[in-house]
Amino acid sequence: MTSETSKRSPKKEAKSRTSTKEKIFNVSIDLFSQRGFNGVSIREIARDVGIRESSIYNHYRSKDAIMNSIFQYFKGELIKMRPPEARNREDMGQITPEVFRRRAHSTLNLFNDPKMEKIFRIISNEQFRDERAKEIVLDYLIREPYSFSKKVIEIMISNGKIDKVDPKVKAMEFQYPIYSLFLENLLLRSNNSDTSLNEKLIEDHLDHFVNSLKKE
Amino acid sequence: MTSETSKRSPKKEAKSRTSTKEKIFNVSIDLFSQRGFNGVSIREIARDVGIRESSIYNHYRSKDAIMNSIFQYFKGELIKMRPPEARNREDMGQITPEVFRRRAHSTLNLFNDPKMEKIFRIISNEQFRDERAKEIVLDYLIREPYSFSKKVIEIMISNGKIDKVDPKVKAMEFQYPIYSLFLENLLLRSNNSDTSLNEKLIEDHLDHFVNSLKKE
DNA sequence: GTCTATAACAGGATAGAC
DNA sequence: GTCTATCCTGTTATAGAC
Numbered sequence: 504m505t506s507e508t509s510k511r512s513p514k515k516e517a518k519s520r521t522s523t524k525e526k527i528f529n530v531s532i533d534l535f536s537q538r539g540f541n542g543v544s545i546r547e548i549a550r551d552v553g554i555r556e557s558s559i560y561n562h563y564r565s566k567d568a569i570m571n572s573i574f575q576y577f578k579g580e581l582i583k584m585r586p587p588e589a590r591n592r593e594d595m596g597q598i599t600p601e602v603f604r605r606r607a608h609s610t611l612n613l614f615n616d617p618k619m620e621k622i623f624r625i626i627s628n629e630q631f632r633d634e635r636a637k638e639i640v641l642d643y644l645i646r647e648p649y650s651f652s653k654k655v656i657e658i659m660i661s662n663g664k665i666d667k668v669d670p671k672v673k674a675m676e677f678q679y680p681i682y683s684l685f686l687e688n689l690l691l692r693s694n695n696s697d698t699s700l701n702e703k704l705i706e707d708h709l710d711h712f713v714n715s716l717k718k719e
Numbered sequence: 720m721t722s723e724t725s726k727r728s729p730k731k732e733a734k735s736r737t738s739t740k741e742k743i744f745n746v747s748i749d750l751f752s753q754r755g756f757n758g759v760s761i762r763e764i765a766r767d768v769g770i771r772e773s774s775i776y777n778h779y780r781s782k783d784a785i786m787n788s789i790f791q792y793f794k795g796e797l798i799k800m801r802p803p804e805a806r807n808r809e810d811m812g813q814i815t816p817e818v819f820r821r822r823a824h825s826t827l828n829l830f831n832d833p834k835m836e837k838i839f840r841i842i843s844n845e846q847f848r849d850e851r852a853k854e855i856v857l858d859y860l861i862r863e864p865y866s867f868s869k870k871v872i873e874i875m876i877s878n879g880k881i882d883k884v885d886p887k888v889k890a891m892e893f894q895y896p897i898y899s900l901f902l903e904n905l906l907l908r909s910n911n912s913d914t915s916l917n918e919k920l921i922e923d924h925l926d927h928f929v930n931s932l933k934k935e
Numbered sequence: 936g937t938c939t940a941t942a943a944c945a946g947g948a949t950a951g952a953c
Numbered sequence: 954g955t956c957t958a959t960c961c962t963g964t965t966a967t968a969g970a971c
Contacts, residue, residue: 536847538757539848541754544964544965554938555937555939556965556966558936558937566965628755628844628845630843630906631906640906645899645903669923672927675896675900675923676896676924676927679895680899683899690856691857704891707887708888760946770956773957774956777955781948782947
């Protein structure tokens with residue numbers, strides 16, 4: 504009933520090459536990031552994958568369902584990269600100011616992955632009209648990193664590791680510039696413009712902030 | 720607005736309060752900010768204005784030309800609100816750290832205008848795929864305010880008004896958080912969410928920065 | 936799982952009457 | 954300046970053969 508060459512069970516498929524569903528997923532990321540959700544048709548996706556439009560519907564219920572899986576993937580990757588300290592209350596005890604530099608670098612690193620970079624573009628482009636995109640920007644890219652920074656600062660103060668500062672303001676002064684610097688970085692990259700000044704600013708910011716926390 | 724077909728007869732123009740062209744302009748801002756450029760059809764714009772689609776083409780050459788006039792309007796408003804110090808080298812002499820607070824407030828104030836707020840949303844939504852939008856974000860919203868801040872800091876240092884700091888880093892620490900705080904503010908507003916924490920953070924940032932510049 | 940075929944309709948833009 | 958009528962292409966999605 505099954506011939507190994509022409510038919511494969513979905514479970515064994517991961518072994519050899521990318522499944523059609525994965526191809527649809529990847530092609531959609533490419534196209535959505537280039538022309539926006541509304542600027543891309545199911546036909547284009549199908550053409551780039553190499554199948555007919557109607558076949559798409561065997562894998563995703565609708566164009567919007569593809570978008571949804573892209574958002575889910577992005578959130579999953581962000582959660583996976585959260586530092587252990589963000590989840591493990593006990594680890595907070597041994598924390599040093601260097602944790603800020605480390606987390607910033609791993610975030611920047613995550614977006615060196617072309618897939619994540621493209622999804623960030625999609626999210627930026629949809630942030631004011633798609634509730635899912637808005638939630639990602641607000642909760643995953645702004646508030647959670649801010650809250651984490653604030654908590655770390657509070658703990659370092661109560662541990663006597665750093666001098667007394669206002670955790671609300673200090674956390675903001677660390678975290679908020681990073682989003683803008685990062686957006687600038689991705690805009691420049693999408694332009695093939697030089698990012699060296701921007702990257703210097705990022706490193707200067709990290710240095711300056713970590714130093715400002717060191718006890719006198 | 721733009722140099723689109725501006726051949727209106729002077730007699731008829733005095734009659735109606737808002738010309739058809741202005742109506743098209745305003746309706747387009749509403750619709751584009753809600754559903755994005757690609758999500759809006761010429762037909763919808765025409766319907767909301769109260770004319771037929773084909774009549775649009777008497778005022779704008781194409782849908783894209785409407786978008787262009789929106790971008791031009793936005794840039795014009797931003798240039799108009801630049802502080803005199805940003806254009807007049809002589810005024811730089813009498814400058815005090817309060818100039819940072821003033822400029823931030825007038826920028827925030829400019830975006831209390833619903834029209835400007837909506838256009839900001841449009842620009843955010845197009846920033847990675849429309850070169851005009853990208854230019855506005857990079858040049859008008861990030862780099863120009865940064866350069867202005869840097870220049871002001873340099874001048875205040877050479878005047879002895881403030882202690883010696885690195886103008887590059889200091890200007891970044893002032894300007895970059897403002898963009899993120901501001902984006903957060905507009906995302907929250909579009910959500911009908913509470914913005915009081917965000918606004919408190921903005922004021923704290925301005926206070927903290929202006930104080931950090933005061934000479935000891 | 937993919938194909939062909941097609942339903943059912945929306946898209947931007949134009950021509951020409953008034 | 955606005956209208957009606959129309960062009961032609963593109964759109965999401967479904968039905969049923971293989």
